[in-house]
Structures are given as structure tokens and as C-alpha cells.
Amino acid sequence: MQVTVRLEGHLREFFPKLHEPRTVACERPITVAEIIEAVGMAASLPSSVLCNRVRVERDHVPADGDELVLLSPLAGG
Amino acid sequence: MIPGYGGNILRIDLTGKKASASPVPEQWKREYLGGRGFIARAFWDEIKPGTDPLGPENKVLMAPGPYTGQFLSSSGKLHMGALSPATGGYGDSNMGGHFSLELKQAGIDLLILEGAAETPVTVVIEDGKVTYRDASAYWNETTFETETRLKQELGEAWQIMVIGPAAANGVVFACIQHDFGRQAGRTGVGTVMASKKVKAVAVKGTKDVKLHDARRTLAAGEKMMDQVMKQPGFTAWQPYGTPEVVPWASSQGVMPTRNFQTGVIEGFQNLDGPTMKAKVTEIDKGCTSCAIPCGKWGKGVLNGKEKPQEGPEYESIALLGSNLGITDIQAVAYLNGVCDELGLDSISAGNVVAWSMECYEKGFLSEEELGRPMRFGDAEAAVAMFHDIAYGRGFGRILGQGVRAAATHVGLGTERFAMHVKGLEISGYEARYAPAMMLSYLTCDIGGNHSRSWAVTFDVATGRENFDGKAERVIWLQHVRPLFDALGCCRFPWVEAGLDPESYVGFIEPITGMSFTWDELLKVSERVWNLTRMISCRHIPGFGRAFDNPPPRWVEEGQETGPTAGKHFTREQVDDLLNRYYKLRGWTEDGIPTPGKLEELGLGFCAEAACK
Numbered sequence A: 001m002q003v004t005v006r007l008e009g010h011l012r013e014f015f016p017k018l019h020e021p022r023t024v025a026c027e028r029p030i031t032v033a034e035i036i037e038a039v040g041m042a043a044s045l046p047s048s049v050l051c052n053r054v055r056v057e058r059d060h061v062p063a064d065g066d067e068l069v070l071l072s073p074l075a076g077g
Numbered sequence B: 001m002i003p004g005y006g007g008n009i010l011r012i013d014l015t016g017k018k019a020s021a022s023p024v025p026e027q028w029k030r031e032y033l034g035g036r037g038f039i040a041r042a043f044w045d046e047i048k049p050g051t052d053p054l055g056p057e058n059k060v061l062m063a064p065g066p067y068t069g070q071f072l073s074s075s076g077k078l079h080m081g082a083l084s085p086a087t088g089g090y091g092d093s094n095m096g097g098h099f100s101l102e103l104k105q106a107g108i109d110l111l112i113l114e115g116a117a118e119t120p121v122t123v124v125i126e127d128g129k130v131t132y133r134d135a136s137a138y139w140n141e142t143t144f145e146t147e148t149r150l151k152q153e154l155g156e157a158w159q160i161m162v163i164g165p166a167a168a169n170g171v172v173f174a175c176i177q178h179d180f181g182r183q184a185g186r187t188g189v190g191t192v193m194a195s196k197k198v199k200a201v202a203v204k205g206t207k208d209v210k211l212h213d214a215r216r217t218l219a220a221g222e223k224m225m226d227q228v229m230k231q232p233g234f235t236a237w238q239p240y241g242t243p244e245v246v247p248w249a250s251s252q253g254v255m256p257t258r259n260f261q262t263g264v265i266e267g268f269q270n271l272d273g274p275t276m277k278a279k280v281t282e283i284d285k286g287c288t289s290c291a292i293p294c295g296k297w298g299k300g301v302l303n304g305k306e307k308p309q310e311g312p313e314y315e316s317i318a319l320l321g322s323n324l325g326i327t328d329i330q331a332v333a334y335l336n337g338v339c340d341e342l343g344l345d346s347i348s349a350g351n352v353v354a355w356s357m358e359c360y361e362k363g364f365l366s367e368e369e370l371g372r373p374m375r376f377g378d379a380e381a382a383v384a385m386f387h388d389i390a391y392g393r394g395f396g397r398i399l400g401q402g403v404r405a406a407a408t409h410v411g412l413g414t415e416r417f418a419m420h421v422k423g424l425e426i427s428g429y430e431a432r433y434a435p436a437m438m439l440s441y442l443t444c445d446i447g448g449n450h451s452r453s454w455a456v457t458f459d460v461a462t463g464r465e466n467f468d469g470k471a472e473r474v475i476w477l478q479h480v481r482p483l484f485d486a487l488g489c490c491r492f493p494w495v496e497a498g499l500d501p502e503s504y505v506g507f508i509e510p511i512t513g514m515s516f517t518w519d520e521l522l523k524v525s526e527r528v529w530n531l532t533r534m535i536s537c538r539h540i541p542g543f544g545r546a547f548d549n550p551p552p553r554w555v556e557e558g559q560e561t562g563p564t565a566g567k568h569f570t571r572e573q574v575d576d577l578l579n580r581y582y583k584l585r586g587w588t589e590d591g592i593p594t595p596g597k598l599e600e601l602g603l604g605f606c607a608e609a610a611c612k
């Protein structure tokens, strides 16, 4: 199965290799936390994760073809 | 004349009740843009060394920017400045709402309030014409009461800013309030306005602002509005506003808790965005032309008492919630409403009351001295103390002079946990093991504030123990973030919704006809940064590295709990951070801009004031 991962906000600056959306291929369904770690980031770093534009928790398991957006924490007003 | 501006500096001498207008120098527009840039430039000329922050020679400066109200999203910001009674140095604060556009449409790019009236006044500005109303009868009224009164007297079309009892009674962290919940909160600009006996300023402007190319400005603005609303960050963030970050801040150990003793609060879930939306928020409330809008209007509740208020936003949740050991969002909203109506900066107020609670719990101050037991978690005690502060009663009068002065007054080692930088109470991020964020606080030109550089995510992403790249990042942020304050717009479409900051370059030419590259805009910001540093050099004897100091707590003890429990940097490591920062800035080892640096930035006129 494949899941697309997109970064938003400051996270794009910190992980320039992920500036463009990345497709993560996995043999079995895995959690959001595992997908974040698979792209080289601590699972706790994004403040929120959207799956197909809906907020999900780190233990959510996306389906094949879903899009995850990893949001940077709010940047201090 | 360069378009995109109101055109004038309006100077109001309160002593003689005289007003005069003069054109803004064209060179200022090119070199300082507006807003914070104009404030800093005028500060240098207008406020002389030796000025008493509460004397008539201090001035309150207010400036919109070229982007204010010009079709782009979130362009209702006003910058204000004065010599700070809290720090003794450069002070400024930024406020949203609708005052800024009204001022610009009254033809004003810089408003200067100088001198002092004999008796309380409300200053009324209509298209640049100034009249005065006697405000004696309502001098000690709450902010909400006076704003309501003036809206009723003058009409809804007027935009009004007011001070509350805190300013009237000399609290050094009193704010200016506008639109029932927007604040110029930091550095005591409200206190300076009160020292001039100005209770309120009302403005109405009906003039057109000429643009270089209105069609292209409108097209760029429409495109931006569309982009903002399509951003995934907008979807996630807008329903909650800044409280959205609460769970992240607590999980990373950066949420100040019980006077910064730790950075993790049990029960943070009761303070987060969804809880606030469910229990407090009634409607969204925003500034001029904002597609986002982040403001949330609703009711605070404490023991059955209700208080309508705007917010609380993240900083208030951190300082009035976790930092006071309170995890009931309705109670935090109530406290926020109390601070707003009294005209207290909720950041400083939460900080000083947290310090008093730690003093009480550790036996440095007694119930008799404080007027009541001050325990963490006791929201009623906090409400009572906010009133004591605002009305100058009992120990509240001491706390009203700021945490630095209060700790000096009490002594007994309580200075070790007085959480301030340069005399300004630290805002909502616990940073003892976050080097870039700590450096942001230490070098912020107004003192312990987050708004110039917010670098916690960078610390977490690149390693908290790692110093490499931290000073570079802080400097970059200190140029980018305040640029928005010079342009007169809000940075949330960038920092929260995720727009590319460089996209803001595209507005400058259609609005003003001036051409700037992104790097040239950042150069303006660097100029302003060095100028504000020189202003503090000029006003604070011995100013330099010794003023870029962390509170002892941050270099002597680790957090009690959380992911970085027990960890902190040493004074030597902090010195290392500062050395790297000063070197990159082209400053001396004592943190003073060199004459060469000042010349390079077109600031040769302040070289002579380098600190002795």
C-alpha cells in the first residue's frame, strides 16, 4: 500500500528533502507514528496530522492512497 | 509622494493641547517601511537620553504600515512604542483590530502623543482634526466600560483604544486595549499613555489611501485570500486559534508550569483548542480583512460567575493557566477577562502572580504579607491579586512594578526564580533546554518576549543539545518576523497557515511603487534591529551582554518533569551561544553594534551613542 506524506509550515524548512510530497510504500498497514518515523522525523514533532484533511491521532492507520499532512506547531504568534 | 501611506505624522502635545501635522520623510519609507520601522526611527529622534519613562518627555508612538488595510489578508496591525517603564529601554507592542486602518484613513502614518495633560482626557481624531474630551469621570473605569461608553457617545464607526485602572494606577505592565479584547500588551505602553493622562484615543478616517497600482494590489490580495483558505494548516488551525498548540507544548516540555518550575502540565487536555471550543468559544472574531480569523469570543466562568472576553490565546493559557497551576479552561478564560478589563498584560500578570505563589508555597512570603494564601491552582486568589495589582493595594502594589522589582524588594534569593529578561516577564515558552528559544528570549530587543523569534520547533527538530545553526536561525527569525510589524500586517498567514513569507514581497511594488527584493526587505529589518539595540544602549546605563542574561533558574536547575527533566545549560554554555550570536551580528563581545556595522546599515547617526 502507498501513503502520500506532505509537510506544512516550518517543517518543510527543517526537512528540505521532504519539501515535495513523498510517497511511502509499506507492505502492511502501519500507524501514522510509524509513517512519520519512516520519513525520518520523530513522531512527536508535528503538532497535528491530517489524513485526507481530517485530523487524526498518531495511532490512526491510513488506508492505501490516503494523504497525510504533517503540520508544524504554531509558530509563536 | 510615495503612495500606499496615509501621508502624515500627527503630533499631539497634550500639555498645550496642540496638534500639528507634517509629512512623513520619503526616505523613512524607503529605509524603514512603516510600523515598527517608523516607531524605531522616530524613537531615536524624539525620546532623548535621560528621559523618565513616566515623565512628560516620554512619548507614545503609534504607526500602521504600508500593507495596513490594503486588500491582503490579515492586514490590521498597529505598532506602538515608548520608552518602557518596565525595562527602562526600547519598548514596543503590536495590536490587531481595526484601529490601524482607521488611523491610516485619517491620513496618519505616525501618531506621536507627547507632554501630559493636566486632567484626564480622551483624544478624538477625525480625519486628522483633533479634539479633547474630559475623561475625569471615567478615569478609573475598566477598559470594557470605557470602550462601550465611547462607542455609545461617538458611534460604531469610531475605533477606540483605552487604558484601564492598571495603567491609571502606575502598573508598569499595563496595556492598551482595543475592540474588546485586542491588546498592545507588552512593555507598559498603556502605563506611558496613562502618564500623559490619556484615558482613550478615538479615531475615524474617511480618506482614500492612494495606491501605486490598485488593480494589481487587489488581484494579489484576492489570490492571497484564496491561498490562505486552501492551506491545510488553515483547516486544522482556524477552528481553535493558537490554543491548538497546547498539547504539543506540554508534550515537548515547553509549557511554563507553576512559575516555570517545569514545562509539562498534567491535565493539559483541559486547556487545549477543542476543549476551549466546546466550553468557552461562541464566535470567531478577527482584525481588519482577515481570512483566518484567530480571535475567539466567548465566556469565562469561575465558580458560577461569568465574564465575556476574547480568547484566551495560547500565551494567556500558558501564563494564566499552566503557569498558575490551573487546568480549567473556563477559569483561565475568566482570568483573561479580568486582566483585559483591568488593562493588565496577561503575560506579565500571570508571571508575577506565579512568582508570588512560589514565594508563598516556599515560605518567602506569608499570608499576611500577600493578603491571602497564594497557592498554585487557586484561581480566586489570582483574581483577587490581579485586582490588588491594578488598584495598587497591599502587596499588589509591589507586584505591579514587575517581577524584577518585586524580587529585588523581597530578596531572600527569590530573584533566582523571577522569570524575566531585561525586566520584561518571560512569555509562554519554557526554554532552559531549548537553546535557540532561550537565545531568542535573551536577545529580544524588548526583553523576555517570543514575538521576534520563535524557535522551539527548530530546537526540537535539530536537537536540543546541539548549538550549531541556532544563532543563525534566531537572527533570520529576528529579521523575518518583525518585518511584518513594519509592513503593518499579521504574520499568522505565514507562521500558522503556512504561506511562503517571501510571497509578501509581491505586494510592495503595487502598493507603494517601491521595488524591494526579499533580501532588501530583510536588510530593512536588520537596520531596525540594530537601531532598537542602540536605543537601549542610549537609555540604559551599562547596557550590553549583562542585560542578555537568563533568569538563574534556567541555568541552575533542570525541569522537575517531562522529556528534558533535570537538564539545563550552564552559564558558560549560554555565553557560548551569545558569543556566536554577537559575532554573526557584527557586534562587539559585549553585544554592541560596531560603528562599522552601523555605517553599513545607514545608521551612522547613532554610532556616537555606543555604550560606554
Ligand code: SF4
Pocket (backbone or CB within 6 Å): B074, B075, B076, B096, B097, B285, B286, B287, B288, B290, B291, B292, B293, B294, B295, B490, B491, B492, B493
Ligand atoms: S490571524 Fe488573528 S491576529 Fe492575525 S489578523 Fe487575523 S484575527 Fe488578527
